[in-house]
Each structure stands twice: as C-alpha cells, then as structure tokens.
Amino acid sequence: MKQSSIRSSIAALAGLSLVVASCGSDTGAEPDASEPVAAETVAPAAGDEDVADEDVADEDVAAVVDTTTAEPAAVEELPTIVVTTNILGDVVGEVVGDLASVVTVMPVGADPHDFQASAQEVDSMMNADALIVNGEGFEEGLLDVIENATGDGVPTHEAMSTVEPIEFGAGGHDHGDDDHGDDDHGDDAHGDDDHGDDHGDEAKDDDHDHSGVDPHFFTDPMRMAAAVEGIVEFLRAEVDFADPEALGASADAYVAELVAVDGDVEGLVASIPEEQRVLVTNHEALGYFADRYGFEIVGAVIPGGSTTDSVSAAELAELAEIIEAEGVPAIFADTSSSDQLVQTLASEVGDIAVVSLFTGSLGDADSEGATYLDAVRTNGQRISDALS
Numbered sequence: 001m002k003q004s005s006i007r008s009s010i011a012a013l014a015g016l017s018l019v020v021a022s023c024g025s026d027t028g029a030e031p032d033a034s035e036p037v038a039a040e041t042v043a044p045a046a047g048d049e050d051v052a053d054e055d056v057a058d059e060d061v062a063a064v065v066d067t068t069t070a071e072p073a074a075v076e077e078l079p080t081i082v083v084t085t086n087i088l089g090d091v092v093g094e095v096v097g098d099l100a101s102v103v104t105v106m107p108v109g110a111d112p113h114d115f116q117a118s119a120q121e122v123d124s125m126m127n128a129d130a131l132i133v134n135g136e137g138f139e140e141g142l143l144d145v146i147e148n149a150t151g152d153g154v155p156t157h158e159a160m161s162t163v164e165p166i167e168f169g170a171g172g173h174d175h176g177d178d179d180h181g182d183d184d185h186g187d188d189a190h191g192d193d194d195h196g197d198d199h200g201d202e203a204k205d206d207d208h209d210h211s212g213v214d215p216h217f218f219t220d221p222m223r224m225a226a227a228v229e230g231i232v233e234f235l236r237a238e239v240d241f242a243d244p245e246a247l248g249a250s251a252d253a254y255v256a257e258l259v260a261v262d263g264d265v266e267g268l269v270a271s272i273p274e275e276q277r278v279l280v281t282n283h284e285a286l287g288y289f290a291d292r293y294g295f296e297i298v299g300a301v302i303p304g305g306s307t308t309d310s311v312s313a314a315e316l317a318e319l320a321e322i323i324e325a326e327g328v329p330a331i332f333a334d335t336s337s338s339d340q341l342v343q344t345l346a347s348e349v350g351d352i353a354v355v356s357l358f359t360g361s362l363g364d365a366d367s368e369g370a371t372y373l374d375a376v377r378t379n380g381q382r383i384s385d386a387l388s
Contacts, residue, residue: 079239082128084139084146085112086362087218088159090372092132095228095251099241103128105142111336112360116141125149130238132231135160138215155238162230163223165213166291168284219359220288221265221376225258261373262292265380269293271388278326279383280319282333282342285359289379298322301331301342316345323349330354330386335369336361355386 081096082103083089089104096102105121106112112134117125125131125142126149133139133146135158150156217223232251241247269277277295279286283302290297299319302311323331330353331346333339339354346352357379363369368378 076242079129079241080124080127081130081132081235081239082125083132084125084142085134086110087372087375088132088134090362091224091228091254092231094254094371095232096235096247097250099243099247099250100129100239106139106361108364109336109361111334112138113140113337115139117145126152126154128154130154130235131156132234133158134215134218136165136213136215155234157231157234157238159227159231160213160215160217162233163217163226165217166287168212168214168287169297170214170287170291214284214287216285216359217288218372219286219376219379220292221258221262221373222292223288224372225255228255228258257373261376264377265293268377268380268384269295271384273388276329276387278328278387280323280328280331281359282331282337282339285334286332286357289383293380298326298328301345311341320345320349323352328352332357332359332383332386334360335363353386355382357382 078099078101080101080103081092082105083092084105086104086106086108089102089106093102093104103124105117105125106115122145125145128149131146131149131154133142133156137143138160139146146156217227228251232247235241235247236244274294279290279295279297281297281300284297284300286295286297289295299322301316301319303315303319322328331342333342333354333356335356335358337360339356342354346354358369358375359379362372362375369375
C-alpha cells in the first residue's frame with residue numbers, strides 16, 4: 001500500500017517538475033649715463049604694498065600653473081579577464097590578484113545551467129582580453145555568446161580542457177560493487193539488466209541523455225588545481241601582464257590552499273562508515289566529489305547533468321524505492337536552484353533530510369560558501385554531518 005501511495009504522489013510530483021557599469025616711478029630728469037648711479041632703496045608709496053603683494057601672488061600662481069601643466073604620468077590600463085561562472089570567477093580572481101581586472105558574468109546564486117546574459121554582460125564577453133569558461137556545455141544559456149566571442153577572436157579557454165574528466169554515472173568507487181552490487185539490489189533496483197534496459201534507455205530516448213562528460217569538475221578541489229595550472233598557462237600565452245612572475249607565484253600559493261582544503265574534506269568524511277557513503281542529489285552534480293572521496297551516487301531527483309532536465313513519474317517512484325532500500329538519510333540539493341521537487345519527494349518518503357550544498361554557485365559574502373575554498377569545505381562538512 002505504501003508503494004502505491006508513493007507512486008500516486010510521485011505522478012503528481014513529476015508534473016510539478018515540468019513547471020518547475022565619469023610701474024615705475026616718475027622722477028623727472030634722466031641720469032647721466034657716464035656717471036654711476038648708486039643703488040637706491042625706495043620705500044613703496046602708500047597703497048603700493050598691495051601691488052607688491054599681488055605681484056608676489058601672481059608669481060606663486062605662475063609657479064603652480066607651471067607644475068600642473070607638466071605631462072601627467074601615464075596610467076597603465078589593466079587587462080580585462082572575463083569569467084562565466086562565479087565559482088571560476090573567484091578562483092581566477094585569487095590567482096591573478098591585482099595583475100588584471102576580473103569580471104564575473106554570473107552573479108551569486110545564479111543557476112549556471114539556465115543563466116541568460118544581459119546585453120552589457122554579452123558586450124563584456126565580446127570585448128574581453130581573455131575569456132575563461134567552464135566548458136563541456138556547462139553554461140547552457142551562454143553557449144552562443146561563447147561561440148561568437150571565440151569566433152570574433154577573443155582568446156577563450158575551457159577550464160575542463162586540462163582536467164581529467166569522468167562520464168555521467170561514473171562517480172563512485174568499489175563501494176558500489178561491494179555493498180550495493182548484484183546480490184543486494186544492483187540488478188533488482190538499479191543494476192545493469194533491469195534498470196539499464198527498462199528505464200535507462202527509455203529515459204534517454206524520451207526525456208534526457210544520461211551520457212557524456214560531466215562538467216561539474218569543481219566539486220573536486222584537486223581537479224580544480226589542475227584547472228588552475230591550465231588557466232595560468234593560457235593567461236601567460238594570451239595576456240600581457242606587467243609582472244608575469246607574480247602570476248606564477250600567486251598560482252602556486254593558491255594551489256597550496258586547494259591541497260589544504262582537499263585534506264580538510266578528507267578528514268571530514270573519514271568519519272562516515274563505508275556502507276553509509278551513498279549520495280542522492282538534486283541532479284547529477286557530485287560525480288567528481290564521489291570519485292575523489294569514495295562515495296557512491298545511487299540516484300538523482302533529476303537524473304541528468306542539468307537542472308533544466310525533466311523527470312518522469314516512473315523515475316521518481318524508482319528513486320523513492322532506492323532511498324527506502326538504502327536507508328538514505330539525506331537528499332543533497334543545490335543552493336542555486338529550487339529544491340521544491342526535492343522537498344516534496346522527501347515528504348513523501350518520510351524521515352529524510354534535505355541538505356543544501358554549494359554545487360552550482362557560491363553564496364553571499366556572509367555565507368559559508370562565499371569563496372570557492374569556503375564552499376568546498378562547507379560541502380564536505382554538511383555531507384559528513386548528514387551521513388555520519
């Protein structure tokens with residue numbers, strides 16, 4: 001009876017997802033030129049003091065004018081680097097420091113999958129000295145602008161180009177085979193035979209494609225370190241920096257911070273037992289996190305790499321069954337997209353928390369995800385708290 005109730009509620013839930021720079025003095029006789037004339041000091045007549053003062057003042061003003069009309073020192077204009085996402089914007093800003101002006105297109109809280117640029121933002125991309133993007137179709141609403149900017153000669157770099165990629169669905173380790181494999185529920189609930197043939201292929205044809213390269217590399221700070229190395233190499237080749245050596249030193253320091261935060265996350269998740277390292281997410285955004293730290297992703301409310309993908313009633317019903325079978329204690333949502341569908345599913349399943357992570361955007365300046373480093377550390381802490 002409970003499964004029937006869940007399926008009925010899920011059908012209605014699926015419908016919801018589809019809606020979802022601005023005077024001389026007169027003495028009379030002339031002196032004889034053959035006779036020397038003694039120098040004479042003449043006291044100024046009454047009123048001449050003011051004239052003398054004015055003459056001195058005029059000389060002072062002339063001196064001021066002479067100094068201010070000198071050629072001003074030339075002010076060197078900084079190169080402009082435009083970055084699409086606020087996550088990469090923060091990273092690039094930290095790396096280049098005051099060597100360049102970094103302009104971030106997407107504001108805090110924007111969903112990178114459906115963000116549309118304003119005319120001013122498009123203009124900044126088209127006139128950048130260098131353009132840095134995530135790549136692999138991540139910025140769905142900016143793909144035409146990126147293509148046009150590149151076509152017009154704007155030097156463009158995809159951060160994904162120097163990162164070891166994974167395919168959607170590839171996140172996770174041996175935990176999936178050992179603890180959630182063929183004997184437990186792999187074949188029955190979401191294994192290769194039943195789930196792959198009966199649900200996976202049909203969903204690919206009808207609603208969305210689960211295949212392709214996952215662009216959410218930034219959930220792994222060590223892959224971000226690889227991306228930073230690629231970004232620095234690109235900028236050195238394309239941008240004329242006043243102090244190129246300072247760029248390298250800054251990048252090295254930031255990579256060291258990435259290594260440190262990676263260690264922090266490893267320490268945070270170490271408390272989670274192996275059998276509890278399972279993730280259910282709003283959409284497929286934590287594949288690289290799972291790959292780095294040894295988790296298994298058993299399902300996503302929107303089974304695709306974009307928040308704009310659709311979901312069927314059958315898929316939601318199956319996910320509800322998986323959540324119950326696994327005893328999953330939390331569903332991880334995104335701070336940059338609506339969690340309404342996740343909240344409704346959680347209420348149907350019962351006794352499960354909804355935890356928001358910074359997986360698509362950074363947070364406000366006073367939040368726990370104000371910077372990329374903060375966001376990575378906070379995500380690790382929230383996942384650890386929810387699953388330990």
